[in-house]
Amino acid sequence: MTFQPLTLRVAGCCALLVLTAAAPAWCSPPVPVADNKQAVAQPALPPMLQDFGAYVDDARKIFNVPGIAVAIVKDGKVVLEQGYGLREAGKPEKVDAHTLFAIASNTKAFTAAALQMLAEQKKLDMDGRVTDYLPWFQMSDPYVTHDMRVRDLLAHRSGLSLGAGDLLYWPPTGYSTKQVVERLAKVPIANGFRSHYAYDNILFAVATLVIENVSGQSYADFIREHIFKPVGMDESLVDMTYLKPGMDVATGHALYDFKDLKPVPPMAWTNNPGAGGIYASVHDLAKWMTVQLDGGALPGVGSDGKPRHLFSPDSQSQMWTMLTPIPVRKPPIPALQPLVPNFSGYGEGWFLSDYHGEKLVWHTGGWPGMVSRVTLVPGLKLGVVVLTNQESGAAFNAVTYRVLDAYLNQVGKTDWVAVYDKAVKHSQGDADDSWKKHEAARDKKGKPSLPLSRYAGTYRDPWYGDIVIANDGGKLRLRFSKTKQLVGSMTPWQHDSFIVRWDDRSLNADAFVDFALDADGHVREVRMAPISPLTDFSFDFQDLRLTPVKPE
Secondary structure, eight states: OOOSOSSOOTTOSOOOOOOOOOOOGGGSOOOOBOOOSOOOOOOOOOGGGTTHHHHHHHHHHHHTOSEEEEEEEETTEEEEEEEEEBSSTTSOOBOOTTOBEEOGGGGHHHHHHHHHHHHHTTSOOTTSBGGGTOTTOOOSSHHHHHHOBTGGGGTTOSSOOTTTTGGGTSSOBSOOHHHHHHHGGGSOOOSOTTTOOOOOSHHHHHHHHHHHHHHSSOHHHHHIIIIIHHHTOTTOBSSGGGOOTTOOBOOOEEEETTTEEEEOOOOOOOSOHHHHOOEEOHHHHHHHHHHHHTTTEEEEEOTTSSEEESSOHHHHHHHTSOSEEOOOOOOSSGGGGGGOOSOEEEOSSOEEEEETTEEEEEEEEEETTEEEEEEEEGGGTEEEEEEESSSOHHHHHHHHHHHHHHHTTOSSOOOHHHHHHHHHHHHHHHHHHHHHHHHHHOOTTOOOSSOGGGGOEEEEETTTEEEEEEEETTEEEEEETTBTTOEEEEEEEETTEEEEEESOTTSOOOEEEEEEEOTTSOEEEEEEEESOTTSOTTOOGGGOOBEEOOOO
16 A cells, blocks of 8 residues: 555645654644633543643654644544644644644545435436546546446546646646546546556546536535535535635645745635545534444434434445555555554545554545544544644654554554654655765766757647746746646756756655657657655656647
8 A cells, every 4th residue: 555644735645755844943832722612521531642732742843733633533422622733833823623724635535425425316326437427528548438437436446647637736727627627538547447546636526527417516515515514514614715814724834845844825726626625623524523433324313303314324335345455565664564454445535444453444635734634443433533734644643543542452652753753754865865866867967959949838738738938038937837836947957858946845846857859959748757756746747748839
């Protein structure tokens, strides 16, 4: 499997590592924020969690995270919902149980539930063809187009490569959801259909359109009316465009150039909301976890006096049934070996694995400046959610596994903060070694074959569209036509290879730009690839096949 991520972003769950820096002064331990909005008696924490506040604060300091929110539910009751630290570094507002965070790919479980609910209403068939509901839908392979079923949209087994097509909507682009899905017809298939696990986001854009088509509502309206309202998730939003000044909202933070922690601007993701658009608090997600652990049952009874259900136990079973096996792989360091599962796979919007004999149903989410994890242990009726406002998956994993150990009656406390700290440092070393190899292989005397002006022009990829390279006063500037954030300066690396460094230094996605020339010395093709192995997989530059656009 892709091992428990240490960091991730952009709604995905498979990016492995992003650097963490030493803890700054503002990370001094705060007093945990009491939740005054809901003064109810809560079950006692198990002994291993009596120092939980100090443990979370240690994770914040070690992994440079301004704020973390945690909720734990057990046997249908909220055991803990608590905020730790700050909504934004350097500002006084503290995180509490009602602070909204972008939950990114944890949205996928809501999308899966929405489809199952529509199936229960006989408005769609989970095993029906996608073309039954979107007749114009097309993949780049005719067979895959014909046989793609609704259930396949949720299972990462389409044959697409890891993160394929993510540049159509990340960073935010000018494409609509329908345009994103239409361009899927040009995204290449890399593996056999239903034969290979590769995490994607783009098929959840297809699922978004299926929900909208069969329900007659926008994705946001459907989720609000049919999930948030009955579950009682009164604080949650489907997109940050609904945020208003003065709301209790966390600010995301990133390590600019992999080292300097700064806030990042909030991002609206309107062209693929079903993959990762939701903002929620741990207070609301505690309710969501309780419904999940109760097999879809809602609290109270309906007007007819009968129990209420968001979805049926059968739908629950389908969502938690493995559709796509994921290979179990060696962890990056030996100290993480206890977390290696006996089985690993993906169901409908959920990862499935085990830990110390208990089945785990879980997911992670990554967003610019925010990452999160939701973990359910059905056999114990236990759920834990960890939301953070920095891009450190190591932090949410260290917190999650402390909670799991406490309820699985593990003997002794494993300091997962220390373990993940070692793993992060290991990944940093690997990244440093990767750069040193690039430098060692570089021909420092290798100059561009052409005058810089000859590299300038418009280049087109079949699925993304155009990028433009301009000669600006003797310097090359690269711009993705539909992506405002992807603008940067190019400098020669060696021969006909350049490095583009993006103006937005929070992206941590600088890339090699390689020009291939024909026999006459004209640019025939341009290829790109991320420089650092720490760059998020959603920057799928390597999938671009850029060719010159001839002037009309």
